[in-house]
Amino acid sequence: MAEYRLLQEEDFKQASDLADKVFRKAGHVSMGIAFPQVFSPALNQSYGAFADGKLVSFIGLVPSLIHIDGAEIQAYSIGAVCTDPAYRRQGLGNTLLQMIFEHVNKSGASVLFISGDLPIYLKQGCTFYGKMNQYTIRPGDLEAEDTYSIRELSPYDWFQMRKLSHNRTIRYEQSIYELxxxxxxxxxxxxxxxxxKVLVAEKGRELKAFLAFGMPYQKQEVIDSRVVEWGGDPLAVRSLLGAAFTYELNSLVVNVPAFEKELSDQLEFLPKTELQYPGTIKVMNLDLLLSQLGPYFENKLTISDVDENHKELKVNGNSVIIGNQELEELILKGTKEVGMPLQDVFPIPFPFPQGLNYV
Structure with a gap:
C-alpha cells in the first residue's frame, strides 16, 4: 500500500530523479536545477506517494503572490507532476491531487494554477483561462530604435531590473534574489x-526595459526561440525584440497577454494568432478570491452575497444577480453575458504563466 505525504529533505533527490526519468532526455538540464522552487526543502510544499520507501509519484507545489492592479492574490502552482511508469493507473496522482487541494485551502490561497490540461485536472474542476496574442517574429520584422542603448544584462543591473519588474501592474511578486x-x-x-539571454534597453544610464528569451545550450544551425519575460516601456521592449536577432535567431515567438494593449499596439503590423493561455486554473475558494481582488474591483464594481449560491453585481446604479458558477466564468473567461458593461473588468487579467515563474 502506498504512503502519501509531504516530502522531507532527504526525498527531494528522489523527486528530481523521477521527474528527470519521466520528462528529460539526453542533453536536458535536470529538473532539480531548472525548477529550484519545486524541489525546495526550504519551501517544503511538494507531495509524493511512496511504495516500499521509494518515491513513485510526485506533484510539485509552489506558492506565489500575484499583483493585479493593486490587489494581491495568494496562489499556488503545480508542476513536474509525474508517476513512475511501473506504478501508473493506480490512482496515485489523483490521491496526491486531493492532498494538494487540502494544502492549498489550509494555506489561504484562492487559486491554483496547473501547467497542464490533462483530463485528471479537468475532471477536478480546473478550466482554461486567459487570452493572449501570439506573434512569431522573423529576421527583419523589427528594428531596434536608435533611442536606446541595448546591451546584455550586467551584474550591476539588479536594482533597476527589480524596479522594472515591480512597476508592472499585473505580475508575480519577484524579489531581486528570485529574479x-x-x-x-x-x-x-x-x-x-x-x-x-537577457537584454536591456538603456537611456541616460536608466534601464527602460528588459527582455529574457531562450538560447540553446549548444550551437544550432536553426534557432527558433521564445520570449520568456519582459518589462518596461513597450517601445523599448519592441526594440529589444528586434535586437534579439543579432543572436542569429531564425524566429522568436512572443505571447502577449490581451491586457498588454500597449505592447500589442507596438506589434500591430505583425500577423498574430489569438489563443487561450496554456495550462489551466482552479478557483479554490470564490469568496476568498473576491476578497483578495477587492482593490482591483474598487471604483469599478461591487459584489455582494445574495445567498450561498448567488452574488449581486452592481455597476453605476445597475445590478444583476448571477450564480457563483457564472461569476467564475466571468472571472476566468469574461464570456458570460450578464446584460451589463463589464468588459473592462472581466476576465481578470492574470499574468502569463510561462514566464520566469513557470512551474
Whole structure:
C-alpha cells in the first residue's frame, strides 16, 4: 500500500530523479536545477506517494503572490507532476491531487494554477483561462530604435531590473534574489534545451526595459526561440525584440497577454494568432478570491452575497444577480453575458504563466 505525504529533505533527490526519468532526455538540464522552487526543502510544499520507501509519484507545489492592479492574490502552482511508469493507473496522482487541494485551502490561497490540461485536472474542476496574442517574429520584422542603448544584462543591473519588474501592474511578486534565481534556472526555456539571454534597453544610464528569451545550450544551425519575460516601456521592449536577432535567431515567438494593449499596439503590423493561455486554473475558494481582488474591483464594481449560491453585481446604479458558477466564468473567461458593461473588468487579467515563474 502506498504512503502519501509531504516530502522531507532527504526525498527531494528522489523527486528530481523521477521527474528527470519521466520528462528529460539526453542533453536536458535536470529538473532539480531548472525548477529550484519545486524541489525546495526550504519551501517544503511538494507531495509524493511512496511504495516500499521509494518515491513513485510526485506533484510539485509552489506558492506565489500575484499583483493585479493593486490587489494581491495568494496562489499556488503545480508542476513536474509525474508517476513512475511501473506504478501508473493506480490512482496515485489523483490521491496526491486531493492532498494538494487540502494544502492549498489550509494555506489561504484562492487559486491554483496547473501547467497542464490533462483530463485528471479537468475532471477536478480546473478550466482554461486567459487570452493572449501570439506573434512569431522573423529576421527583419523589427528594428531596434536608435533611442536606446541595448546591451546584455550586467551584474550591476539588479536594482533597476527589480524596479522594472515591480512597476508592472499585473505580475508575480519577484524579489531581486528570485529574479536572479529564476533567470539562472531558466525553467520554461529548459524544456527546449535553452538557457536565458537577457537584454536591456538603456537611456541616460536608466534601464527602460528588459527582455529574457531562450538560447540553446549548444550551437544550432536553426534557432527558433521564445520570449520568456519582459518589462518596461513597450517601445523599448519592441526594440529589444528586434535586437534579439543579432543572436542569429531564425524566429522568436512572443505571447502577449490581451491586457498588454500597449505592447500589442507596438506589434500591430505583425500577423498574430489569438489563443487561450496554456495550462489551466482552479478557483479554490470564490469568496476568498473576491476578497483578495477587492482593490482591483474598487471604483469599478461591487459584489455582494445574495445567498450561498448567488452574488449581486452592481455597476453605476445597475445590478444583476448571477450564480457563483457564472461569476467564475466571468472571472476566468469574461464570456458570460450578464446584460451589463463589464468588459473592462472581466476576465481578470492574470499574468502569463510561462514566464520566469513557470512551474
Amino acid at each position: 536572479a534565481l529564476l533567470n539562472d534556472a531558466a525553467g520554461f526555456a529548459s524544456i527546449f534545451k535553452m538557457n536565458h
